[in-house]
Amino acid sequence: MLQKVLPIFFMILALMVWASAPAVAADAHQGKVVEVSAGKLTMTDTAGKNQHTHEVASDAAISCEGKTCGLTDVKAGDMVTVTIDTKDGKTLATKVEAKKAGS
Numbered sequence: 001m002l003q004k005v006l007p008i009f010f011m012i013l014a015l016m017v018w019a020s021a022p023a024v025a026a027d028a029h030q031g032k033v034v035e036v037s038a039g040k041l042t043m044t045d046t047a048g049k050n051q052h053t054h055e056v057a058s059d060a061a062i063s064c065e066g067k068t069c070g071l072t073d074v075k076a077g078d079m080v081t082v083t084i085d086t087k088d089g090k091t092l093a094t095k096v097e098a099k100k101a102g103s
Contacts (some may be wrong), residue, residue, distance in 0.1 A: 006098055007092045020064075025085070025098065026083050026084065026085040026094065026095075027084050027085075028081055028082065028083040028084075028095075029043050029045075029081070029082060029084075030046055030079065030080065030081045030082075031043040031045045031046055031079070031080060031082070032044050032045075032048060032077065032078070032079055032080070032101075033074055033075065033076050033077060033078045033079075033080055034099070035074060035076055036071055036072065036074050036075070036076070039055060039056050039058070039071070040053055040054065040056060041053065041054045041056050041071070041074065041080070041082065041093060041096065042054075043080060043082065046079075049074045054082055054084060054091075054092070054093040055090070055091075055092050055093065056071055056092065056093045056096065057087060057092040057093060057094050059094075060092070060093055060094050060095060060096060061094070061096075062074065062095075062096045062098070063096070063097050063098065064078075064098045064099075064100075065098070065099060069098075071096070073098075074096060074098045075098075075100075075102045077100075078099060078100055078101060079098070079099045079100075079101060080097060080098045080099075081095075081096075081097040082090060082094055082095070082096055082097075083095035083096075086096065
């Protein structure tokens with residue numbers, strides 16, 4: 001009896017683990033702010049290379065030095081951790097954590 005039940009138990013356990021995993025994980029990376037404009041954040045990597053721009057979601061969680069702030073409070077030169085995710089088929093920054101340069 002145990003030989004019949006054990007494989008079924010493991011199959012159910014594997015399905016539960018698979019179903020609980022997120023479908024698409026968000027991606028976070030760090031860098032330095034070059035420019036901030038209406039709904040957009042231009043940054044480089046931490047070495048100051050690979051400049052790229054992110055469209056920032058209107059409901060993005062933005063923090064400056066650990067406190068809630070707005071995108072306009074993020075300034076050129078700040079170090080940021082940006083989390084990007086796909087929403088409605090668009091890749092957007094959904095979280096921006098800024099720290100002043102040198103802090």
